[in-house]
Amino acid sequence: MDYLSSNKILIVDLETGATSEEELDDDLVSKRIGGAGITSSLYETYKDSDPVILGAGLLTGTLFPASALSVISAKSPRTGYLTHSPFTLKAGMELKYTGFDYVVIRGKSQKPVFLWLHDGIADVQDASELWGKDVWDTTDHIRKTMGDDLIQTLVIGPAGEEGSDLAQVCVNYWANGDCWQFGKVFGSKNLKAVALRGMGLLEISDAEGFVDQCFEIFQAIKGSALSGKRGVEDILIAMGESDAREWLAPVTHRHSACYNTPYPTNTFLYLSVDPATLTEPPEPEPGFMITDIGALLALKKLGLSAADAGHVLKACARRGVDPAAVAEIAGKAGQKDPKAIEQSLASMQGAATVPEGAKFSSWAPAQPIFGDFGISGEAALKDWWVRRQAVAYLFGIHPIFANMSPELSEEALLEMANKGAGLELSQEALDQAIADVCS
Amino acid sequence: MDFYHSYATINQKLARGVELRYGEKEASVLPRAPRLLRVPRIGVYAGTGTSHSWLWFVELFDRMSFYEVVFMTEGMVRGGALDGLDVFAMSGGDTTRIAEGLGPDGGRAIESFIRGGGLYIGSCAGAYLPLKSSKQHLDRFNFVDIKIANLSKTRPEAKRMGSKASTSYGCDFVYHPVREDVLLRMTGREPFSRFESFRAPLYGGPSMVPSGACDVLAYYDGFTEKTLFLVDESLARQTLIGKVAAARAALGDGRLYLFGPHFEHPLFPTANHLVATAIFWDMRKGRQSGGFSAPQAILEGPEKEKLVRDLKREISNSRIVTVGLEAIPVQWILGCKTYEPEKIRVFLEAIWKRIRVLERSRTICVQQETCEEAVAMASRVTQLLRRMKAGIDDLLDTQDIAWDLFDSLRGLTTLFLQMYFDSLGARFRLDS
Numbered sequence: 015m016d017y018l019s020s021n022k023i024l025i026v027d028l029e030t031g032a033t034s035e036e037e038l039d040d041d042l043v044s045k046r047i048g049g050a051g052i053t054s055s056l057y058e059t060y061k062d063s064d065p066v067i068l069g070a071g072l073l074t075g076t077l078f079p080a081s082a083l084s085v086i087s088a089k090s091p092r093t094g095y096l097t098h099s100p101f102t103l104k105a106g107m108e109l110k111y112t113g114f115d116y117v118v119i120r121g122k123s124q125k126p127v128f129l130w131l132h133d134g135i136a137d138v139q140d141a142s143e144l145w146g147k148d149v150w151d152t153t154d155h156i157r158k159t160m161g162d163d164l165i166q167t168l169v170i171g172p173a174g175e176e177g178s179d180l181a182q183v184c185v186n187y188w189a190n191g192d193c194w195q196f197g198k199v200f201g202s203k204n205l206k207a208v209a210l211r212g213m214g215l216l217e218i219s220d221a222e223g224f225v226d227q228c229f230e231i232f233q234a235i236k237g238s239a240l241s242g243k244r245g246v247e248d249i250l251i252a253m254g255e256s257d258a259r260e261w262l263a264p265v266t267h268r269h270s271a272c273y274n275t276p277y278p279t280n281t282f283l284y285l286s287v288d289p290a291t292l293t294e295p296p297e298p299e300p301g302f303m304i305t306d307i308g309a310l311l312a313l314k315k316l317g318l319s320a321a322d323a324g325h326v327l328k329a330c331a332r333r334g335v336d337p338a339a340v341a342e343i344a345g346k347a348g349q350k351d352p353k354a355i356e357q358s359l360a361s362m363q364g365a366a367t368v369p370e371g372a373k374f375s376s377w378a379p380a381q382p383i384f385g386d387f388g389i390s391g392e393a394a395l396k397d398w399w400v401r402r403q404a405v406a407y408l409f410g411i412h413p414i415f416a417n418m419s420p421e422l423s424e425e426a427l428l429e430m431a432n433k434g435a436g437l438e439l440s441q442e443a444l445d446q447a448i449a450d451v452c453s
Numbered sequence: 454m455d456f457y458h459s460y461a462t463i464n465q466k467l468a469r470g471v472e473l474r475y476g477e478k479e480a481s482v483l484p485r486a487p488r489l490l491r492v493p494r495i496g497v498y499a500g501t502g503t504s505h506s507w508l509w510f511v512e513l514f515d516r517m518s519f520y521e522v523v524f525m526t527e528g529m530v531r532g533g534a535l536d537g538l539d540v541f542a543m544s545g546g547d548t549t550r551i552a553e554g555l556g557p558d559g560g561r562a563i564e565s566f567i568r569g570g571g572l573y574i575g576s577c578a579g580a581y582l583p584l585k586s587s588k589q590h591l592d593r594f595n596f597v598d599i600k601i602a603n604l605s606k607t608r609p610e611a612k613r614m615g616s617k618a619s620t621s622y623g624c625d626f627v628y629h630p631v632r633e634d635v636l637l638r639m640t641g642r643e644p645f646s647r648f649e650s651f652r653a654p655l656y657g658g659p660s661m662v663p664s665g666a667c668d669v670l671a672y673y674d675g676f677t678e679k680t681l682f683l684v685d686e687s688l689a690r691q692t693l694i695g696k697v698a699a700a701r702a703a704l705g706d707g708r709l710y711l712f713g714p715h716f717e718h719p720l721f722p723t724a725n726h727l728v729a730t731a732i733f734w735d736m737r738k739g740r741q742s743g744g745f746s747a748p749q750a751i752l753e754g755p756e757k758e759k760l761v762r763d764l765k766r767e768i769s770n771s772r773i774v775t776v777g778l779e780a781i782p783v784q785w786i787l788g789c790k791t792y793e794p795e796k797i798r799v800f801l802e803a804i805w806k807r808i809r810v811l812e813r814s815r816t817i818c819v820q821q822e823t824c825e826e827a828v829a830m831a832s833r834v835t836q837l838l839r840r841m842k843a844g845i846d847d848l849l850d851t852q853d854i855a856w857d858l859f860d861s862l863r864g865l866t867t868l869f870l871q872m873y874f875d876s877l878g879a880r881f882r883l884d885s
Binding site for chain 2: 132133134135137158159160161162163164165211213
């Protein structure tokens with residue numbers, strides 16, 4: 015692959031610490047497109063060694079709107095089959111710029127390690143100093159010792175190390191949609207983290223046409239139904255929580271978007287400082303960034319204040335547990351005391367409900383948000399959601415934003431992928447790739 | 454006209470043993486002369502006191518396929534390494550530190566090299582170095598009877614960039630009236646006979662007034678929309694306009710080209726062309742072409758792959774830290790020069806862009822002990838950068854680390870570039 019790609023698949027054997035590289039074949043891209051399509055194919059090749067596979071979408075890290083997504087694919091301890099988890103913020107984009115489009119992590123290390131991917135180099139590094147640290151301290155430690163605050167991390171906390179069924183792979187400091195217990199998988203491999211940083215460049219086949227058309231799509235999105243909306247509060251309102259703005263208002267500080275995503279899907283809450291404070295806060299980040307809308311909503315439904323929900327979510331993120339699962343388990347147990355929920359995290363048992371046969375994370379709300387996709391009926395909605403997520407996971411589109419913006423149609427995605435990658439992908443090829451990844 | 458391509462063609466043909474004459478056929482970019490061309494052997498000074506601008510010579514030589522290049526320290530100069538060279542290039546930095554580093558023995562070695570027919574090319578600090586001076590350390594380099602025009606008994610008031618606007622020079626002050634692009638007017642003297650005017654960047658280089666015999670090649674003629682005035686414009690005009698920007702002087706059988714502006718700067722093709730012309734025109738005469746470097750070990754296969762990967766790992770680690778540093782408003786004063794984080798990346802990028810060439814190359818020309826030294830030094834640069842970043846984050850003074858870092862960067866870059874130029878030079882010779 016000459017375009018939109020580093021043309022490299024990295025194979026890491028944790029057993030030996032050895033790494034090797036393969037080229038990304040054009041035929042594979044033509045058949046499976048990218049992202050979860052290709053991680054699924056690589057999973058079949060390497061499944062004997064219980065691999066965790068990281069993969070960037072075909073458009074990930076480009077100027078295409080919302081091209082923020084990469085995926086983690088592995089056999090989920092929760093389901094027993096291959097599933098896919100999203101990672102966004104700046105980490106999805108960063109994977110592609112490390113010089114590897116796909117990373118197959120095989121086997122189990124004898125001792126704790128972390129994987130440092132940078133500029134086409136893969137280093138398996140000792141993580142004994144990191145083992146035992148929570149998610150936040152791990153990310154801080156990696157950034158401090160490697161000397162760069164822009165390093166992106168996929169990281170587990172104590173929950174993953176201990177093999178908890180609630181363990182989640184977090185992104186930097188935050189929850190990011192791993193509802194498949196991949197944190198437990200990382201822990202079982204003695205893999206504390208994957209650190210990502212790259213300063214490479216992507217070649218584009220028709221660079222001028224690609225950039226011009228990205229701009230046109232951005233313009234179309236700007237004037238669409240999401241115009242004037244922002245943050246988690248408007249998403250919650252679109253999901254029927256009409257009081258979400260008032261509920262969040264006492265602690266809302268700012269909103270934040272993932273890489274090149276035209277809507278800020280994340281909202282910062284100030285938990286220990288008045289969010290109206292205009293001066294620099296005494297501590298670097300006196301709050302928490304909401305990235306998991308489902309978990310926040312579940313805690314709201316338990317009757318928690320937004321501040322209390324923020325404290326619970328922060329505790330989940332530091333320990334590296336799936337906040338949606340925690341909210342569901344606490345709800346079933348009738349637990350509504352935020353302090354008690356926080357204190358029970360270390361011993362909490364159980365797992366989140368997963369729809370039968372699900373392959374994609376329920377992190378993206380199961381409905382259109384703002385945009386009108388012309389869907390009616392429950393069955394059609396379910397089919398639409400699965401297909402929409404599959405498309406997002408193939409091309410590398412932010413999976414929540416994918417549900418907001420009909421402007422990012424399959425036709426537009428195919429056209430831009432062909433323009434950018436110099437391929438001739440057809441609707442039939444896309445249909446087949448979707449069928450393959452959903453099967 | 455693509456000067457880089459023209460000179461690269463000349464150098465590659467010469468390396469393959471093709472006979473070329475000045476001004477004829479493939480060598481028509483050069484003035485006519487009834488002589489045979491040969492590959493020049495060039496020393497680039499990268500020793501104590503130099504800043505990052507010697508890397509501009511590297512860029513020029515690489516683009517024009519001058520591959521018989523040696524990167525030199527003060528020890529090499531003192532130790533006789535100039536004897537095998539045709540050209541010695543000295544770029545910018547702290548002139549006094551350069552002179553101090555070279556010492557009287559270094560001064561004698563350079564003088565002997567030039568008197569013996571060698572060509573000295575100096576820009577900025579490299580142009581100040583051989584000018585008349587009674588100042589300690591510099592007094593051993595009085596090779597040319599040219600005075601500095603940008604010298605004052607009192608320190609002129611700086612309009613901006615105070616730390617770069619002037620520096621003490623014995624009891625006087627050398628001041629730098631402007632930075633960035635200036636207009637130069639050619640005098641038409643050979644070998645610079647084909648242009649009337651062109652631009653070149655001035656970063657503290659001298660404005661010169663000849664008092665003895667020398668060829669004036671170019672005068673400062675005006676300012677441009679990019680010129681940045683560090684002192685009052687009228688003083689800048691008085692100091693520069695009509696004064697000598699480029700001169701050619703004789704010493705014994707050799708020649709010195711002195712450029713106030715950085716003619717070797719990679720964004721100025723006409724000025725680069727003049728540097729290449731000067732090299733071919735006045736390189737030491739009378740030598741025969743022949744093998745240049747001492748026989749080097751050839752690294753190939755897994756050993757070569759490992760060396761490239763080990764270097765790439767560390768340079769990547771260093772670049773990543775450096776990009777983070779560039780977001781921090783910090784600078785270090787080393788000697789009389791101000792260094793910003795951006796200068797760190799100039800060294801790292803000089804290596805990074807060439808690692809890919811070595812990655813694709815089947816072999817690398819390098820001794821085993823040099824490989825180990827280069828990888829160890831690259832690792833040390835990474836560690837120093839990480840310590841520096843942590844220190845800055847913790848609001849600590851990082852001045853000592855900066856001294857160490859820039860010395861290590863210079864050493865690492867020198868080692869790497871030597872293996873790069875040796876490898877490419879060997880490849881062209883092997884192709885013949």
